[in-house]
Amino acid sequence: xxxLKTSLIALAAMACMMSAxxxxxxxxxxxxxxxxxxxxxxxxxxxxxxxxxxxPFPMRIDPNGDYVVEQMYVHYVKxxxxxxxxxxxxxxxxxxTGVTWETTPxxxxxxxxYFLRRGYxxxxxxxxxxxxxxxxxxxxxxxxxxxxxxxxxxxxxxVGPPGSYDSDGAKRxxxxxxxPEAFDQLMKQRVPSWGAANARAAxxxxxxxxxxxxxxxxxxxxxxxxxxxxxALNAPDKVKALVVIEPxxxxxxxxxxxxxxxxxxxxxxxxxxxxxxxxQSKVMPGSVRWxxxxxxxxxxxxxxxxxxxxxxGNSHVMMMDSNSDQVAGVVQAWLERNGAxx
Amino acid sequence: xxxLKTSLIALAAMACMMSAxxxxxxxxxxxxxxxxxxxxxxxxxxxxxxxxxxxPFPMRIDPNGDYVVEQMYVHYVKxxxxxxxxxxxxxxxxxxTGVTWETTPxxxxxxxxYFLRRGYxxxxxxxxxxxxxxxxxxxxxxxxxxxxxxxxxxxxxxVGPPGSYDSDGAKRxxxxxxxPEAFDQLMKQRVPSWGAANARAAxxxxxxxxxxxxxxxxxxxxxxxxxxxxxALNAPDKVKALVVIEPxxxxxxxxxxxxxxxxxxxxxxxxxxxxxxxxQSKVMPGSVRWxxxxxxxxxxxxxxxxxxxxxxGNSHVMMMDSNSDQVAGVVQAWLERNGAxx
Numbered sequence: 001x002x003x004l005k006t007s008l009i010a011l012a013a014m015a016c017m018m019s020a021x022x023x024x025x026x027x028x029x030x031x032x033x034x035x036x037x038x039x040x041x042x043x044x045x046x047x048x049x050x051x052x053x054x055x056p057f058p059m060r061i062d063p064n065g066d067y068v069v070e071q072m073y074v075h076y077v078k079x080x081x082x083x084x085x086x087x088x089x090x091x092x093x094x095x096x097t098g099v100t101w102e103t104t105p106x107x108x109x110x111x112x113x114y115f116l117r118r119g120y121x122x123x124x125x126x127x128x129x130x131x132x133x134x135x136x137x138x139x140x141x142x143x144x145x146x147x148x149x150x151x152x153x154x155x156x157x158x159v160g161p162p163g164s165y166d167s168d169g170a171k172r173x174x175x176x177x178x179x180p181e182a183f184d185q186l187m188k189q190r191v192p193s194w195g196a197a198n199a200r201a202a203x204x205x206x207x208x209x210x211x212x213x214x215x216x217x218x219x220x221x222x223x224x225x226x227x228x229x230x231x232a233l234n235a236p237d238k239v240k241a242l243v244v245i246e247p248x249x250x251x252x253x254x255x256x257x258x259x260x261x262x263x264x265x266x267x268x269x270x271x272x273x274x275x276x277x278x279x280q281s282k283v284m285p286g287s288v289r290w291x292x293x294x295x296x297x298x299x300x301x302x303x304x305x306x307x308x309x310x311x312x313g314n315s316h317v318m319m320m321d322s323n324s325d326q327v328a329g330v331v332q333a334w335l336e337r338n339g340a341x342x
Numbered sequence: 343x344x345x346l347k348t349s350l351i352a353l354a355a356m357a358c359m360m361s362a363x364x365x366x367x368x369x370x371x372x373x374x375x376x377x378x379x380x381x382x383x384x385x386x387x388x389x390x391x392x393x394x395x396x397x398p399f400p401m402r403i404d405p406n407g408d409y410v411v412e413q414m415y416v417h418y419v420k421x422x423x424x425x426x427x428x429x430x431x432x433x434x435x436x437x438x439t440g441v442t443w444e445t446t447p448x449x450x451x452x453x454x455x456y457f458l459r460r461g462y463x464x465x466x467x468x469x470x471x472x473x474x475x476x477x478x479x480x481x482x483x484x485x486x487x488x489x490x491x492x493x494x495x496x497x498x499x500x501v502g503p504p505g506s507y508d509s510d511g512a513k514r515x516x517x518x519x520x521x522p523e524a525f526d527q528l529m530k531q532r533v534p535s536w537g538a539a540n541a542r543a544a545x546x547x548x549x550x551x552x553x554x555x556x557x558x559x560x561x562x563x564x565x566x567x568x569x570x571x572x573x574a575l576n577a578p579d580k581v582k583a584l585v586v587i588e589p590x591x592x593x594x595x596x597x598x599x600x601x602x603x604x605x606x607x608x609x610x611x612x613x614x615x616x617x618x619x620x621x622q623s624k625v626m627p628g629s630v631r632w633x634x635x636x637x638x639x640x641x642x643x644x645x646x647x648x649x650x651x652x653x654x655g656n657s658h659v660m661m662m663d664s665n666s667d668q669v670a671g672v673v674q675a676w677l678e679r680n681g682a683x684x
Contacts, residue, residue, distance in 0.1 A: 024421075025370075030458070034530035067490075075444075094394050102374040132474060132533070135533075137534075149384075195395070
C-alpha cells in the first residue's frame with residue numbers, strides 16, 4: 001500500500017508538472033521601456049556621407065548636436081494574476097544581455113519562463129553599454145570596446161577547463177553540464193562592452209530602475225552581482241531578496257554598513273569545477289568576507305555550492321545548463337522560504 | 343429607435359474593446375534565439391589589460407582567436423491558440439531595434455501587443471548590427487558606426503518639420519501625432535549602425551529567418567522595407583503578405599521578376615507631412631515604379647496614404663504615434679482581407 005501511495009503521489013506530481021508546462025500562461029502585459037540616460041552635445045565634428053542599408057543614396061550625416069546616452073532597456077512580462085508577492089528583476093553577466101534569461105542556447109525555456117510559470121512578473125534588463133540599451137559615441141565613451149571571443153567564453157563560462165577550447169568543435173573538452181553543441185549559440189548571445197569607465201552610469205540606471213519597479217527580488221549573474229549588492233544597499237526597503245549567481249566580486253565590509261541589509265536576505269549560488277576559475281580564484285575571499293559581514297550583522301546570507309547539495313557539474317552559465325530547471329528550483333525554494341510567495 | 347440602436351452598438355463595441363484589453367493573453371511560449379552569423383578568426387592583435395565593471399582586478403584580454411559575428415536576435419511570443427493563419431514578423435527601421443514594436447515611447451501598448459491581442463504569434467527581430475544581435479570587431483566591420491542624433495531623429499521621424507528641432511524642448515515645433523513629450527524616450531530607443539557594408543549580412547540572416555519561422559506575414563518599417571521586399575522575392579512561398587511602412591526604397595523592376603510575387607499581397611502605408619521629407623522626396627518615384635510593376639504582374643499591391651483615408655498627421659514612426667492603434671487597425675483590416683485569419 002505504501003508503494004502504491006508513493007507511486008500515486010509521484011504520478012500526481014508528474015501530472016501537475018506536465019500541466020504546468022502545457023497550460024497557457026495568463027499574461028496581463030508584455031512590453032519594455034528605457035530608463036536613465038543623459039543628454040550630451042557634440043560639436044566640431046566633420047559632416048560625413050554614409051550609405052545606409054535600404055536607403056538607395058548616400059545620406060549626409062552631421063554628427064554634431066544632441067544625443068541621449070547611458071539609458072538602460074528593460075523588458076517585462078506581467079502576469080494577469082501573479083502568485084508571487086513581488087516581481088523578479090533579472091540581471092545578466094559581463095558581455096551578455098537579457099537574452100541570458102530567455103530560451104537556453106539548446107532551445108529549452110530559460111529562467112524567464114520558469115519563474116513566469118511559478119507566478120512571478122519578470123523584468124529583464126540589458127545593462128547600460130549593451131543590447132537594446134545602445135552605446136554612446138567614442139567622444140563620450142573614450143575607451144575601446146572589448147569583444148568577447150570564443151576561447152574566453154569557453155573558459156570563463158566553464159564550458160570546459162582552461163586550455164580546452166579548440167577552433168575545431170570535435171577537439172574541445174567540455175565539462176558537460178553546458179551542452180557543448182550549443183556553444184555557437186551561446187557565442188551569438190555575446191556582445192561587446194566598454195569596461196569600468198561606465199560602471200557609474202550602469203549603477204545610476206539600476207538605482208533608478210529599483211525606484212521605479214520595486215519592491216522586487218533581484219537575481220544577478222556574474223559581473224552584475226556586485227552591482228546588484230549595491231542596489232540592495234542603496235534601497236534596502238525596495239530590494240526584498242537578492243540572489244547572486246557566481247558574482248565576480250562583493251562589497252567591502254570596511255566601507256559599507258552591512259546592518260542596513262537586515263531585511264534583505266541574500267543567496268550566493270555556485271556551480272562546479274571552480275578550483276581553477278581565473279576570476280573566482282581571485283575574488284572568492286572578498287565574497288566570503290562580505291557574506292560573513294552580513295551574517296554578523298544579522299542578515300540572512302545563504303551560501304549554496306551546488307555540488308555540496310548533490311547537484312554536480314554546473315558551469316558559470318548555470319541558467320543555460322542542461323539542468324537549468326533544477327538550478328532554478330533551488331532559487332525558487334529559497335525565495336519561497338524567504339517569503340516571496342503570497 | 344435608430345439612435346438607441348446606434349448607441350447600443352457603440353456600447354457593445356466599447357465593451358468588447360475594453361474586455362479585449364482587460365482579459366489575460368493566453369500565451370504558449372515567450373522566448374528568443376539568434377540566427378545566422380559566421381565565425382571569424384583574428385590574429386596579430388596586442389593583448390590588453392582592461393577593467394570590467396563588477397570585476398575588482400584588471401582582466402588580461404587576448405583579442406586574438408575566434409569570434410562569431412553577424413548573427414541576428416529574434417524575440418517571439420507564441421499564443422496558446424492563435425486565431426491567425428500564420429505569425430507576424432516585425433522588422434524595425436534604421437538606427438532602431440525591435441523595441442520599435444513594444445510599449446510606445448509614451449507608455450501605451452505597441453503593435454506587438456496589438457497584434458498578439460488580435461490572435462497572431464509575433465516575432466520581432468533586432469536586425470544584424472544592433473541591439474541584442476551585437477556587433478563585430480572593427481577588424482571585421484571596418485566602417486565607423488553612425489550614431490543617431492536628436493535633430494536627425496526629430497526630422498527623419500517627422501516628429502516636426504525640417505529645421506524645427508531645438509535643444510530646448512519648449513522651443514520645438516511638433517506636428518503633433520507623435521507625442522513631443524515622449525521624444526526623449528524615442529531617443530533612448532535609438533542605436534548606432536554601420537551602414538551598407540553589412541546589408542548582405544542582414545539580408546542573409548533575414549532569408550534564414552524566413553526559412554525557419556515562415557509561412558508568415560512581414561511588417562517592415564523604413565530602411566528594412568526594401569530588405570523585406572527582397573525577403574518576399576527570395577521566398578514567395580513563405581512570405582504570405584508584406585506590409586511596408588514608409589519604406590526607404592524599393593526593388594528595381596528592370597532587375598527583378600515581379601511576377602514571382604503573384605501570391606504575395608503587398609501593402610504600402612504612408613503617413614502625413616511627407617512633402618519635404620528628405621528621404622521620401624528622393625525615393626518615392628522608385629517605390630511607385632515597383633508598385634506599378636507588381637500591379638502589372640498581377641500582384642495585389644495596395645497603396646494607402648493615411649491622410650487620404652481620413653487619418654491625418656501621422657509621423658514616420660506611426661506605430662508609436664498617439665493613434666498607433668488606429669493605424670494598426672488599418673493594417674489588421676488589410677491582413678484580414680488578404681486571408682490572414684483562420
